[in-house]
Amino acid sequence: MLETVNRIWRSGYRDLFAQTIIYIAVAFVCVVFIWILSDLIRGGIAHISWDFLIESPRDAGRAGGIGSILVSTLLLLLVALVVALPLAWTTAILLAEYVPVTSKFGITVRYSLQVLAGVPSIVFGLFGNAFFSIYLGLGFSILSGGLTLACMLLPILVSTAEAGLRALPDSYRLSAAALGLSRSATLFQLLLPAAAPTLAAGLLLGIGRALAETAALLFTSGYVERMPGSLLDSGRALALHIFDLSMNVPGGDAPANASALVLVALLLGINIFAMKLAYGLQRKRII
Amino acid sequence: MKLDVNKPEQSVKDSDDAFTLGPLQVGPACCNPQPIIQVKDLSLHYGNKTALNKVTLDIYRGCITALIGPSGCGKTSFLSTLNRLTDLISNCRIEGSIHVEDSDIYAPTYNLQMLRRRIGMVFQKPVPFPFSIRRNIEMPLREHGINQRNEIDSIIEQVLRDVGLWEEVHDCLDTAALNLSGGQQQRLCIARALALNPQILLMDEPCSALDPIASGVVEDLITRLRGRYTIVIVTHNLAQARRIANYAAFFWVKERAGHLVEFGHCRDIFETPTHQLTAAYVSGARG
Numbered sequence: 001m002l003e004t005v006n007r008i009w010r011s012g013y014r015d016l017f018a019q020t021i022i023y024i025a026v027a028f029v030c031v032v033f034i035w036i037l038s039d040l041i042r043g044g045i046a047h048i049s050w051d052f053l054i055e056s057p058r059d060a061g062r063a064g065g066i067g068s069i070l071v072s073t074l075l076l077l078l079v080a081l082v083v084a085l086p087l088a089w090t091t092a093i094l095l096a097e098y099v100p101v102t103s104k105f106g107i108t109v110r111y112s113l114q115v116l117a118g119v120p121s122i123v124f125g126l127f128g129n130a131f132f133s134i135y136l137g138l139g140f141s142i143l144s145g146g147l148t149l150a151c152m153l154l155p156i157l158v159s160t161a162e163a164g165l166r167a168l169p170d171s172y173r174l175s176a177a178a179l180g181l182s183r184s185a186t187l188f189q190l191l192l193p194a195a196a197p198t199l200a201a202g203l204l205l206g207i208g209r210a211l212a213e214t215a216a217l218l219f220t221s222g223y224v225e226r227m228p229g230s231l232l233d234s235g236r237a238l239a240l241h242i243f244d245l246s247m248n249v250p251g252g253d254a255p256a257n258a259s260a261l262v263l264v265a266l267l268l269g270i271n272i273f274a275m276k277l278a279y280g281l282q283r284k285r286i287i
Numbered sequence: 288m289k290l291d292v293n294k295p296e297q298s299v300k301d302s303d304d305a306f307t308l309g310p311l312q313v314g315p316a317c318c319n320p321q322p323i324i325q326v327k328d329l330s331l332h333y334g335n336k337t338a339l340n341k342v343t344l345d346i347y348r349g350c351i352t353a354l355i356g357p358s359g360c361g362k363t364s365f366l367s368t369l370n371r372l373t374d375l376i377s378n379c380r381i382e383g384s385i386h387v388e389d390s391d392i393y394a395p396t397y398n399l400q401m402l403r404r405r406i407g408m409v410f411q412k413p414v415p416f417p418f419s420i421r422r423n424i425e426m427p428l429r430e431h432g433i434n435q436r437n438e439i440d441s442i443i444e445q446v447l448r449d450v451g452l453w454e455e456v457h458d459c460l461d462t463a464a465l466n467l468s469g470g471q472q473q474r475l476c477i478a479r480a481l482a483l484n485p486q487i488l489l490m491d492e493p494c495s496a497l498d499p500i501a502s503g504v505v506e507d508l509i510t511r512l513r514g515r516y517t518i519v520i521v522t523h524n525l526a527q528a529r530r531i532a533n534y535a536a537f538f539w540v541k542e543r544a545g546h547l548v549e550f551g552h553c554r555d556i557f558e559t560p561t562h563q564l565t566a567a568y569v570s571g572a573r574g
Contacts, residue, residue, distance in 0.1 A: 063551040084561075100377060177375055179427040179483065180403035189426050196418050 042255030072235025079146025089156030096165035117155035129219035145221025160202025327385035353528035356538030362546025407480030413472035415464035470501025
């Protein structure tokens with residue numbers, strides 16, 4: 001009797017111990033995030049104003065704002081997505097719907113994408129510089145930066161989209177075929193809409209990665225802080241601006257903090273939007 | 288939105304003409320059997336494995352033919368050769384011939400889309416697409432070139448009445464099909480198949496994933512469809528086969544391949560089987 005009680009007590013003790021460890025780990029993760037965020041807010045909030053968001057930087061970024069930087073960042077993102085999305089999604093469709101999982105071709109493509117995902121971004125930067133900037137003669141421009149970003153985004157976009165399509169039950173494909181739908185109709189009317197939440201999640205993941213990118217853009221889109229006139233102008237991305245202010249500009253800490261705060265707010269906003277979207281779609285169960 | 292299945296008074300007015308089924312031709316059509324599908328020496332192989340060996344049988348117009356036999360004896364494989372769903376399986380090979388209304392469906396020139404429009408299929412597990420109830424029926428219709436809004440609406444109402452779902456869902460056609468109960472989902476899938484106005488319905492254990500009450504509803508529905516449609520149904524429920532079928536085909540595994548042991552009037556199969564195996568199976572002694 002006493003032994004049983006003892007055992008129950010001991011196993012309860014073990015449960016409690018495991019629970020405590022888990023809670024401590026979670027608390028630690030949250031503390032790190034809150035620490036970074038509060039640090040940024042403390043250092044940057046005073047500097048943020050409407051003018052800061054729309055003005056171009058002056059005096060190497062110590063004064064003025066980040067208007068032109070934001071425009072360059074969004075243009076880079078736009079170029080990257082316009083190029084990467086169609087390529088990535090068609091590749092994912094091919095891999096998930098038309099090529100058997102075990103085929104040599106599929107394995108090769110998937111493996112090369114995995115390797116691509118593991119390449120450090122500085123290597124992408126050097127490749128982009130050598131290929132887009134010098135060989136194709138695009139120079140330091142938003143176009144070559146965006147194309148380099150597109151190469152970086154391909155693995156994320158392809159793997160999320162492929163996983164999303166593969167996660168759909170085969171019974172969808174069988175039912176659609178039994179209803180006399182052609183393969184393309186099945187794809188466009190059923191599979192892609194059904195996989196839309198994962199496609200969107202992958203897209204937002206890619207946007208987040210692109211917004212945060214610094215090293216690859218250093219060698220490709222350059223760091224001219226003027227408002228870009230065209231895609232062939234050099235333009236400075238927000239992450240690069242933060243790097244430059246904090247490393248190369250004495251007295252640039254306040255605007256660096258403020259810019260970082262804007263970047264984090266953007267990323268957070270995108271993430272929250274993504275979660276809301278995914279949750280909403282799941283809850284409604286209608287696409 | 289949550290559906291209230293047992294809502295009693297909702298529009299009692301139109302419950303008089305709730306089931307606008309066409310005139311049923313029970314009896315005569317089956318007494319004077321006219322084959323609509325003729326299967327000759329059909330063998331089916333998955334890679335090196337033979338799933339079906341030399342099956343020859345006729346499916347009669349307007350009748351319900353039940354395929355019975357133990358698991359793994361090729362009933363479902365046989366069913367999916369009839370609408371060429373086996374085409375989707377990469378290592379699947381077919382020998383022999385299947386004629387539907389005197390044309391060879393495995394002829395290279397045969398229009399697959401038309402075949403699957405003429406032969407609807409209902410699967411074991413209900414497969415509603417992750418759309419609204421309306422779109423579930425509308426999407427295949429549009430793919431088959433039916434685009435008129437009012438025509439689509441009237442077909443949707445007609446088939447939902449046919450499966451007895453109209454009363455339950457007519458005020459929530461735009462909510463998610465996945466929110467329906469299992470039995471309702473299965474009836475929706477039957478309605479979706481009926482919407483294409485097929486001549487033949489293939490059903491692969493349509494009741495086995497449902498509770499007894501929902502199963503009873505679906506079974507009644509199948510009985511009501513007799514005469515208007517030719518139905519081939521796979522079932523493990525011998526009592527069900529006996530209740531609803533006009534003809535029964537008994538499959539058995541011999542040397543790891545499915546064989547057709549006996550085919551005939553349902554009553555004969557159950558009461559005066561000629562083959563020992565059949566007698567043992569239907570009496571519950573084997574299988």
